[in-house]
Amino acid sequence: MQATYDSILxxxxxxxxxxxxxxxxxxxxxxxxxxxxxxxxxxIIMVWVERKVSADIQDRIGPNRVGPYGLLQxxxxxxxxxxxxxxxxxxADALLHLFxxxxxxxxxxxxxxxxxxxxxxxxxxxxxxVLYMLAITSLTVIGxxxxxxxxxxxxxxxxxxxxxxxxxxxEIPNGLAVLxxxxxxxxxxxxxxxxxxxxxxxxxxxxxxxxTLVAFFLYLTSSLAETNRVPFDIPEAESELVSxxxxxxxxxxxxxxMMSEYVEMLxxxxxxVTLFLGGxxxxxPGTPLLGGWFWxxxxxxxxxxxxxxxxxxxxxxxxxxLMYAGWKVLVPFGFVTMLxxxxxxxxxxxxxxxxxxxxxxxxxxxxxxxxRRARATGHVPRRLSELSRRAAA
Numbered sequence: 001m002q003a004t005y006d007s008i009l010x011x012x013x014x015x016x017x018x019x020x021x022x023x024x025x026x027x028x029x030x031x032x033x034x035x036x037x038x039x040x041x042x043x044i045i046m047v048w049v050e051r052k053v054s055a056d057i058q059d060r061i062g063p064n065r066v067g068p069y070g071l072l073q074x075x076x077x078x079x080x081x082x083x084x085x086x087x088x089x090x091x092a093d094a095l096l097h098l099f100x101x102x103x104x105x106x107x108x109x110x111x112x113x114x115x116x117x118x119x120x121x122x123x124x125x126x127x128x129x130v131l132y133m134l135a136i137t138s139l140t141v142i143g144x145x146x147x148x149x150x151x152x153x154x155x156x157x158x159x160x161x162x163x164x165x166x167x168x169x170x171e172i173p174n175g176l177a178v179l180x181x182x183x184x185x186x187x188x189x190x191x192x193x194x195x196x197x198x199x200x201x202x203x204x205x206x207x208x209x210x211x212t213l214v215a216f217f218l219y220l221t222s223s224l225a226e227t228n229r230v231p232f233d234i235p236e237a238e239s240e241l242v243s244x245x246x247x248x249x250x251x252x253x254x255x256x257x258m259m260s261e262y263v264e265m266l267x268x269x270x271x272x273v274t275l276f277l278g279g280x281x282x283x284x285p286g287t288p289l290l291g292g293w294f295w296x297x298x299x300x301x302x303x304x305x306x307x308x309x310x311x312x313x314x315x316x317x318x319x320x321x322l323m324y325a326g327w328k329v330l331v332p333f334g335f336v337t338m339l340x341x342x343x344x345x346x347x348x349x350x351x352x353x354x355x356x357x358x359x360x361x362x363x364x365x366x367x368x369x370x371x372r373r374a375r376a377t378g379h380v381p382r383r384l385s386e387l388s389r390r391a392a393a
Contacts, residue, residue: 032123035112043262047074050308057312084251092248093150100147101249101256107139108264115270116190118280118292129190130178133271137226137264141167144235147257148245159244162319163235166225169326170232174222176334180215181205181275183341194279194292201283206276209356210363211340216276218334220303223268225326227261230311234322269303270296 048063048071055062063070088094111133113123126132141164148160182188184205185196197204206216225232236244246257273279277299280292317325344355 031121032113035115035117035123039109039112039263039266042266043259044074044078046262046265046304046308047077047258049305050311053305053308054312057309078255081251081255086251086253087248089152089248091152093152096146096150097248098253100143100150101246101253101260103143103146104140104260105143105256107137107143108260108267110136111267112263112270114190115267116194116274116279117296119195120191121280121293122191125191126189128188130182130188130193130271130275133190133267134175134178137267138167138171140260140264144245147249151245151248153248155241155243156245156247159235159237159241159247162241163228163245166228166232166234166322166326169323170222170225170330173218173326173330173334174226176331176338177215177219177222178271178275180211180334180337180341183338183345184208184212190274190279193274194281197278198281198285200281200285201278204276204278204281209341209344210359211337211344212276213363214333215337215341216272218330218337219272219276220306222326222330223272224307224310225322227264227268227307229261229265229307231314231317232322233316234319237316239316265304265307266300269300269307272303273299 051070051073052062054060063073066073066076088097114126114129114132116122116125116129122129144163144167145160148156148158148163151157181193185193187193187196201207205212207213224230228235235241236246241247246254249257273296278295280296282292282295340355340359347355
């Protein structure tokens with residue numbers, strides 16, 4: 001908010017009506033209220049969207065009774081949860097049972113203050129904004145373990161331990177993917193990262209190098225694991241663990257877990273948009289149409305839709321598959337992308353172009369090899385060819 005802050009300083013200096021710090025405090029308060037309102041609306045909107053998307057994928061109608069198009073169904077559910085009794089099991093640790101969802105809630109809402117929603121529009125313009133957001137979101141694993149252990153339920157404990165193992169495994173490729181962009185940008189400030197990509201879609205970090213392109217998909221995959229979304233919803237596996245770490249929760253405490261999941265989706269996608277997809281900048285160079293906040297929220301909404309779409313498309317992984325993918329696939333690729341980006345920076349501008357061209361060729365060869373291998377196995381291409389024949393007929 002530095003640009004807005006400078007404007008307030010000039011305005012108060014000219015008018016002399018109020019001190020500059022009061023104007024800045026009021027502006028910060030207004031922005032904070034706006035962000036808190038958005039964070040409160042996201043779970044309500046996303047529950048309805050998820051129900052409608054799942055219904056569309058499964059050839060159903062979805063909510064259509066309460067309000068037009070079922071828009072008030074989520075509000076009715078929220079009222080129900082607020083009026084339900086919060087039950088604490090007799091042999092549970094009551095204090096930790098209470099603080100578990102509160103800590104998860106805090107860990108996903110606190111990072112919102114560092115998000116650069118538009119140019120100069122953030123509650124706190126931190127020099128280490130990316131580091132702050134990654135550090136604060138890691139608090140959720142403590143809340144998950146606390147909730148699972150304090151419930152005195154074996155299914156909850158297993159869910160908490162699975163959540164801890166999963167987040168620890170996928171924090172590493174997540175951090176390596178983030179470092180790939182940080183090495184190229186040379187900053188941890190969210191506003192500066194978005195500003196570095198303000199020259200149009202061709203300047204977005206995801207398209208600057210094959211290393212950042214791979215890092216983008218690494219980040220999206222690891223963010224699914226961090227938010228416990230399918231195919232990485234192992235800590236909450238209903239077919240195995242009832243509901244996992246929140247099995248013994250009800251009422252508003254259970255609602256805090258559900259709200260936190262959707263807000264965490266907002267946080268991880270906000271980081272992805274800022275790091276890889278240009279932040280608040282538009283597709284074309286120049287001033288973004290309708291303001292930077294429009295493009296930022298549009299990109300975040302698109303990524304959230306992809307997460308919802310994957311939930312009703314992919315099956316849940318087994319625990320061993322989860323660990324294999326994290327440690328033996330994503331971590332090695334993460335190191336390659338980070339070291340490749342570091343080499344690009346060390347080689348200078350000419351070296352970057354040469355290395356980027358070589359890397360793009362290697363990436364194209366890799367994709368061609370994967371496609372050729374898929375054709376040899378006859379799985380996906382056979383289905384695609386069958387679909388094309390049916391369409392032609």
